[in-house]
Amino acid sequence: MLIVDKEGILIRYNVKMEKSMTPEDAAAELYPKDEIYRAIAEAIFEGEEDDVIEGLEAAIAAGKEPIALIDDALMVGMKVVTELYDQGVIFLPNVMMSADAMLEGIEFCKAEAGSSPKPKGKVVVHVAEGDVHDIGKSIVAALLRANGYEVVDLGRDVPVDEVIAAVKKESPMMLTGTALMTTTMYAFKEVNDRLLEAGIKMPFQCGGGAVNQDFVSTYELGVYGEEAADAPKMADAILAGKGLAQLRAIFHKH
Numbered sequence: 665m666l667i668v669d670k671e672g673i674l675i676r677y678n679v680k681m682e683k684s685m686t687p688e689d690a691a692a693e694l695y696p697k698d699e700i701y702r703a704i705a706e707a708i709f710e711g712e713e714d715d716v717i718e719g720l721e722a723a724i725a726a727g728k729e730p731i732a733l734i735d736d737a738l739m740v741g742m743k744v745v746t747e748l749y750d751q752g753v754i755f756l757p758n759v760m761m762s763a764d765a766m767l768e769g770i771e772f773c774k775a776e777a778g779s780s781p782k783p784k785g786k787v788v789v790h791v792a793e794g795d796v797h798d799i800g801k802s803i804v805a806a807l808l809r810a811n812g813y814e815v816v817d818l819g820r821d822v823p824v825d826e827v828i829a830a831v832k833k834e835s836p837m838m839l840t841g842t843a844l845m846t847t848t849m850y851a852f853k854e855v856n857d858r859l860l861e862a863g864i865k866m867p868f869q870c871g872g873g874a875v876n877q878d879f880v881s882t883y884e885l886g887v888y889g890e891e892a893a894d895a896p897k898m899a900d901a902i903l904a905g906k907g908l909a910q911l912r913a914i915f916h917k918h
């Protein structure tokens with residue numbers, strides 16, 4: 665009888681066999697170590713809305729703050745999704761399911777946190793015309809609300825005309841814009857020009873995957889926001905009396 669010692673042969677010839685990795689294996693390597701956060705991140709990856717809510721309920725019962733869970737668990741799960749999508753390990757339908765589960769989770773966290781009694785100020789948020797990517801915008805809105813601001817959320821793919829009309833109607837202390845595509849971010853320049861034409865000089869914080877500081881610096885009212893958490897920070901800075909130049913000095917890195 666012939667006995668083939670595959671392991672021995674591989675070792676002798678110094679060959680390393682790569683095990684084929686499933687998307688679940690790849691994701692497992694990226695989840696957070698903390699069991700509570702991990703369960704939520706995994707549910708986001710799998711696009712299982714019920715499991716996301718169950719995980720969030722368990723986390724809140726264990727004493728976690730609902731709004732902190734957006735960053736600490738939901739965002740971590742979405743980062744895994746984004747990384748594996750970029751690597752070509754998972755595909756758009758998976759991403760869409762995860763995005764829906766993420767938005768459901770954000771809504772749940774917002775509802776659990778409740779609303780603060782007297783808003784510190786009003787902020788209008790929107791996603792650029794032609795762009796449907798609204799996860800970042802929803803995080804921005806949730807963090808602003810959690811920090812005591814009233815948020816007028818215009819939603820996604822918002823025509824420039826509608827943004828201008830909302831600013832005139834609501835007179836907010838600040839406007840935010842999100843764009844994930846290099847083709848849609850130019851709407852921000854148009855918003856900027858139309859506001860200036862109407863004599864409105866207000867801080868317009870812009871962020872989202874496609875946007876960077878150099879682009880935002882090309883229009884007068886623009887201040888770049890890298891992380892969603894920069895939105896309430898900038899609103900606080902405006903309340904503290906900072907003008908556009910000072911806001912750029914605080915939020916721009918170079």
Ligand code: B12
Nearest residue numbers: 795796797798799800840842845846871872873889891892
């Ligand atoms: C999820 C996703 C989708 C989902 C969107 C679901 C939804 N409801 O949002 C679906 C499947 C619908 C989708 C569709 C499409 N997508 Co898509 N999508 C993505 C993906 C994988 C992740 C985006 C995401 O949600 N990231 C997570 C969030 C949280 O990130 P974020 O929005 O940037 O927000 C963070 C910060 O930027 C910041 N932030 C955001 N806004 C603001 C604002 C302020 C004021 C501040 C302070 C901070 C801030 O806060 C957040 C974190 O702290 C990216 C790939 C990638 N690597 O990003 C592609 C990507 C954005 N999509 C892309 C494309 C091309 C498309 C489609 C055209 C695909 C198609 N062929 O149909 C369509 C777009 C249709 C349209 N008209 O918009 C491209 C864009 C390329 C480009 N640079 O122009 C990307 C980059 C993929 C790629 N590598 O090609 N997509």
